[in-house]
Amino acid sequence: MAQNNIKVGVQKFGNFLSSMVMPNIGAFIAWGFITALFIPTGWLPNEALNELVGPMVTYLLPLLIGYTGGKLIYDQRGGVVGAIATMGVIVGTDIPMFLGAMIMGPLGGFVIKKFDQLIEGKIKAGFEMLVNNFSAGILGGLLAVLSFLGVGPAVETFTGWLVAGVDWMVGLGILPLTSILIEPAKVLFLNNAINHGVLSPIALEQAKQNGESVLFLLEANPGPGLGILLAYMFFGKGNAKQSAPGAVIIQFVGGIHEIYFPYILMKPKLIFAAILGGMSGVFTLVLLGGGLSGPVSPGSIIAILLITPKDGGMYLANILGILIAAAVSFAVSAFILKTSKEKEADLEEAANRMQEMKGKKSSVAASFASQTPTGEFPENPNKVIFACDAGMGSSAMGASILRKKFKEAGLNITSVNSSISNLPSDAEIVITQEELTPRAKNKVPNAYHISVDSFLQSPEYDKLVDRLQNASSAEAPAEAEAAPAAETASDSDVLIKENIYLNQKFADKDEAIRFAGRVLVDGGYVEESYIEAMIERDNMTSTYMGNDVAIPHGTEDAKKAVIKSGVTILQIPDGVDFGGQKVRLLFGIAGKDGTHLEILSGIAVTCSEMENIEKMASAQTKEELMDVIGGLNK
Template sequence: MEAKATKVQKSSFKTKVQKFGTSLSSMIMPNISSLIAWGLITAIFMAAGWWPNAKIATLINPMKLYLIPLLIAYVGGRMVYEERGAVVGAIAVMGVIVGSNIPMFLGAMIMGPLGGWCMKKFDQVFKDKVKTGFEMLYDNFSSGILGMLLAIFGLFIVNPLVVAGNNLISKGVDWIISIHMLPLANIFIEPAKVLFLNNAVGNGILVPLGIQQSASAGKSILFLLEADPGPGLGILLAFMVFGKGMTKASAPGAAIIQFFGGVHEIYFPYVLMKPSLILAAIAGGVSGTFTFSLLGTGLKAAASPGSIIAVLLMTPKGNYLQILTGVAVAAIVSFVVAALVLKTDKSGTDDLSEKQAKMEQMKAESKGKDVPSAQTAAQSVKAYKDVKRIIFACDAGMGSSAMGASLLRDKVKKAGIKNIPVTNTAINRLKDEDGLLVITQAELADRASQKTPNAMHIAVDNFLSSNKYDEVVLNLKTLSQIDSQVAEKETKSAQNTNQAGQLDYQAIKEVDFIHHDQHVGSATMAASLFKDRLKKVGKNVPVKNMEIDDLDDDQGHLVIVTKEAEKNLKLRYTKIQVVSVANLLEAKEYDYIVEHLA
């Protein structure tokens, strides 16, 4: 029990850390494009840029000092309390922006959520008490007054604190860099990345600090600590050479996506399969950062995603060789360490899909089940009956989840399943709604469950390679086929009922069951049963069992036949009234006919 409690506590602590980190990175991630725009303008048009242009360069400082902090605060306020929180957060951050000559990214990450939270609490107290007709007056003035007060609070309280804290952090970072100890930061950064805290560490902490450093020095090594694609590339190359089974087969594609696409999450499952590979990631990260520091290089702005293409685009003029050298060193070192781990590993196969299958088998055996029964399969299909939408959720809601959604979307389309959209989003933007199926990585499953307790949840180890996708598609396709069959039956039933509803019951003098070939006995029994139905309700309409050639072509005859005989009957007779049924002995139409016969 104690071990179980300890495990739960660890899981809860990790979830809280992930939530906090995601809150920070979620204010940066939507604004990455603004950081890239600022970085490109700086790299290209500043005095030391590729094509210096004094006029265009006037954009650099206003974007750095005003635009980006305002956007961060706006997004931070929106995270807490939609648009009202966003507006108040943007107003509030002006208090920490004015009077400061440093970019107030950290101040924006404080004032944005604070403004949203204050607006939310204020509305909870007063909004329901507003009289009819005064709603707009309340909305505008409450947010305006609260924004004003928070801006003043930011100016006199938060601004000095952030400036002091920023100076302290900057001096600390400069000191660490000066004694060449910055590479040790990767001892903590690399394990944090594998635990899906990469966006929290990179965009939540390193990017804001890097921008401030870049604003004064022209470049910052901090942009490379998390974004360096070298360590991940080295691990995937080791799997390409020394891996086994599915991991070896999937490693080349994963390496391309990681190195050129910048989706670092793709190599995390490989490390999680063999935790000792974290040593390779750490060794690669430390050696890469040491090389960057030794060569005195850095980036102009954040490289997001962490692709070699994005890294080179943000590289200052004259620093390309240094950057490529650092990335190469990180990749080589992580490759060597990962190769040693894989070569000395005695655990046999490292096929992820095989381990997943074995886990499912062990789970079934523990419940006394050797193989999935028909009942189990039916229950599995039934679990999907309410699914109306599928969402892939990851920490940032961009790279890996977008690729997983694309894969499943293609499978769903090929299976002919319609009206079930497959999208992706960040976990913190999930909303609990009916008919939702959430697919997320195992490390993030707890957070996804907390955000959407009423949704159906599936956890996978790797968004790009999971046999659970086929299971999802199979269940949805089975449901689709069942629904189609039910709809077809209902349509046929409605058509038959419609036949019975179109009869001229006033003209009917006799009901005839037509027998032919193998249905002789059925027609005889059906006529007898139908006659009993009429007697029970006190109706005396004659009911006969006849051959098709003995009929009189008269409107007074209601002829009941099987589907097979209907076509032949209508070719011979034009005036008789006909109802075709699937089963002569029992049909839904009989109740309607008996009720309406005179």
């Protein structure tokens, strides 16, 4: 359990770091182009334009990261205070402060968030703006001083330790093992400190005596990064896959290695691909006698070939060192991307097991099932929107659960479902799975956002109901239905006994999802391409819903592959692993024009109770299972 918790923590930490960097990739690319073009060793050396390089890497990029990190914690105010705090580490050190920005940005957002919570409701009317502006300025200034005096020197000390470690390994003659330190340090944006602060001075001494040194290529070898980016091109998902080809050009031809660091941060296990690729490249270079006559910056294949000594054997050694590093990195990355599980949440899994044994909610699950809501709660809300990627599966089930709770509480408030891309600009309250919350916040930043791990069971539902009951309500709409009414399809068109399969066994979740997709294809509900879209959707964000239930469905783009609405139910008594979660009931979903939502609503309400889950998971006949859902279509 402890090992799994560490794994979850590392992945969440990596995802948070990635969330700070990825929105600013455009700035990194701009800096990369200017660097590759106009520095003295660039494609179009220009002394005047080269003046842009230093300020961008010293000030612009760290400030953007600090602002983004603060904004992730506490929206606009968090971003402003995070940027102010980041300025302290920038000025207080002589190296680019990417790592310092990743510390001070979120810290600034956290501090101002806690301050606002402390004074909430205590400021006299008319003084809000004065307090808001001065609190951000004072706290940001104090954090800037703290980062200047303490955090900056601490980061420099850490860099010094890293430098000493690399120097020690080089002295022992175990050169390939230096990749164990170099590659992870590069991802923390310490590449320039390692390359120019440690390796280049030592290499220059060797070059004076021998005319070349392999140390110039330890950090600058583009092979490990190239392999990772190529793996994303072929086996990645979503934006990472789409942006990888452009990143390959920037990294390999332009020599800007920083472009691939966020791709590792998105999936931290890829650091092993970088390490093994780096070790293979160094081993090849040492074996064949590769090296350069001087330092190379940026680490472009063009620059490397230009600085390679005019020796045919040296060219061959350097090229093979790069290609072998890329090949090993690609092979390891491809394996990780194809086999890794996106969802762990082992603590929630343990809580679910406790719930099954005790027949009640676990306090542990209640503590960890969701993140703190963000944004300002609306005064008189009349609509709650559940959002997911496609807007037709998990969000529809969540909307049904909350609609039932609203009805029981006597609240006349609408609960609807939507895809994130179709969220209206005037959305008041938005609920999403926590992995999707950043996207929802970018789409509708002014809404009140609630993050949940499970659409079927979350303590945030009851908290929201309590808050709505206590709030002053405006005139509610006459109808409070969740989604567009079904147009022409009846229940018997959507769920039929022939699409229910009892006592199934599957080796893994992909096999189970493909089985469900095949049922939908054979039933004439979807086109063949929908099956892979179901796999892609689950890889993007797990379709595990809680209570041993998963509802795989296609991506938003796959809606065009849906011919008509359909549902298939797979009973898996022994369960199948969904990224650390046991699934015993799988509902394969295909939705067309909202015609599946009525039955999906019934499934959601039914599956919110573990007693019903146990009945369906142990049902001996299809009729018995359907009776639990609501006696539909016997």
